[in-house]
Amino acid sequence: MDPKDNSVNKQTPERLIVTSSPHVHDTESVTKIMWIVNLALLPAVIFSVINFGLPALITMLICIIGSVACEAAVQYWRKKEITVRDGSAVLTGLLLAMCLPAGIPWYIPLIGSFAAIGIAKHTMGGLGHNVFNPAHIGRAFVMASYPVAMTTWAVTRIGMKGDFAGAMSKISSLDAVTGATPLGILKQQGYRALVDSFGGQAAMYKSLLIGNRGGSLGETSAILLLLGGFVLIAKKYIKWQVPVVMIGTVGLLTWILGGKVDGKVVLFTGDPILHMISGGLIIGAFFMATDMVTTPMTTKGQILFAAGCGVITVLIRLYGGYPEGVCYSILLMNAFTPLIDRYIFPKKFGSIPEPARR
């Protein structure tokens, strides 16, 4: 101690940590959240590997390795702390892979992950600063660059008729056959043709829920994605309102506007269930529209965000050029996030008028 400070007691030399309060913290951390979201995706990931075979696994590995390597490279180059272990790059890679068809040429996922991490995430300043969902930017990037490869869908190994045992015996044969997604058939050939391709409405719903049908890796098993989503809701990492509102909006609007009789739109005859469980809606609603970084901060703002995503998805699916619109709807709404946050925020304590007093 400084002898001039005229302190009256001898100060005990002891190494203590001095910081501002608070001195306790709950157990959450960014790393923990990211890895748990990865874990929540795992059932659907495993299923899609069973479903599509080795090509699916390869696509995923390319995406994950590409994302992680890109993040490490950018951070090394910018002389920042390398944070690839926090699981966020892995998550981006995984989500990107879930948006791609199985068996896509190897360089496309690689380019996609560079677009996702290098462009969407790190040009903005890294995790927390990105405006758009990186995985969806990656997907949109390769969609614009390789439209044909991106819409060449592998037929699932389990087979359109859903014979699981038979599929397992075929695991060694890797013939991915070009097939169409349900939403693609719906767009080009209409509702009847789609139902017929499954051999009945009930069979169609069943096969959509279980996941034995064409589509990108993450579009295929609604049930397993829901399972992961419930885990995230239970852990309070996402709010149940977001997927419910987004999927609900899609269901409501497609029911009202989606029905066609002889090529003419007849209100209130659409098939909401088909739209709710097909395409990338489930994975989008549970895993992308709930991304913390790119969505509003308040529950109210998030509900508005989710409703906006639902509306845009339906607009694209019913009136746009693409069969599927989840990816673009979320990207568009990402752009509105700062605006939503600017106008929707909690009411400050002490701003209500004083209640009447006796």
Add this chain to the structure above:
Amino acid sequence: MLKIKKGGVHPQDEKKSTAGKKIEFLPVPSRLFIPLRQHIGEPAVPVVKVGDIVKKGQMIAESPDGRGTPVHSSTSGKVAETGNCMHPIYGLSPCIVIESDGLDEWQENLLTERSYENINVPELIDIIFKNGIVGMGGAAFPTHIKLSPPKDKKIDMLIVNGAECEPYLTSDYRMMIEFPDEIIKGILIVMKILNINKCFIGIEDNKPEAIRLMTEKCKGTPIQVAELETRYPQGAEKMMIKVITGREVPSGKLPMDVGCVVQNVSTLKAVTDAVEKNIPLIERVVTVAGKTVQSPKNLMVRIGSTFKDMFEYCGGFSGKNGKIIMGGPMMGMAQVNVDSAVIKAASGIVAIAEDDVDYQTERACIRCGRCVEACTMGLRPNILSILSEKGQHQTAQTDYDLMDCVECGCCYYVCPARRTIVHYIRQSKAKNSMLRAASKTGSK
């Protein structure tokens, strides 16, 4: 049961180790370091000099302008030194060192027996002032000032804070269990001073024993017990008023602006002692707890004892300490060493083991919104922290209600990016007040 409407957190309460233990008396240490800053504002001015003989309860420093509080000797003995000692909040600051003569003799004319009913209100306030009573819940606001609101503020309710929402602390709880009659007497005194007939005691529902006892003791009085949900920061003045009465203290205003006065249970016990026995505030109950403390206790401690005295009495440490905190871990002050002296507002001292200190580094905000949800004041803590980081302290104040932050710490507690939001906010507040001070002197 009454609940906080928005926000708040629920940290592990860690109260088990001391809640069931009777208050023990810490033997008077041979040297007491009595800090002169016992209240918010300027330190008291010494009225004794080195070598003077003082008695227990004798005034050793006064507050000439009446805006502070006088300070009394906690035991009998000799004024050994004056100088600086470790203050748990302000660091090295002025104190008077009393060397105990071991007799612990009261000054004569103290220890009277009288009833508050025979004393008129101005005299009651004067007694409270002369006995150096300050808010013992942590704010250390001089009680006599709180009890003399300006004429235009009509007070209609007293709220007694027995929430004790900070983890580890059980001193208020033990006060309620062991001194319920004194607390209730104190409430009645304060109600007489404020000329009101409504009072609620707010107690969190993790203290059922205190709720039961206080309810029983309040029978036949106008005092009511309000059972509160266990949720931090239930014990913050503004929260407690809101939860119990539904009134929101407007931003920038005080509880008295909505007709409420809030007092802590320990303060009320001190009021009773002062009024009925003429005993100045020279001791208080302090919770000594934490994983590394050998035998955690609630101690009745003389003001001016050092933390070291107390930890030693509790058997010392069983492991290496990372932090020593005065107060609870949510809002308490981290100490530089264990030489700090107990002040009137020290409700507890908590040792946090080295392994339990959170070493995770801070990272960029991931906009998860958890802090926004946790903030009971309805602020956007993440934006405040970012503005502070960028040096835009003025914007924080004008556009994002910086000054409404009560520094409760809920935002940091939940932040997965471990942003030290409260620290950022304090920095902004400090920078802005420096700016204000500079512009004042500049315009002169």
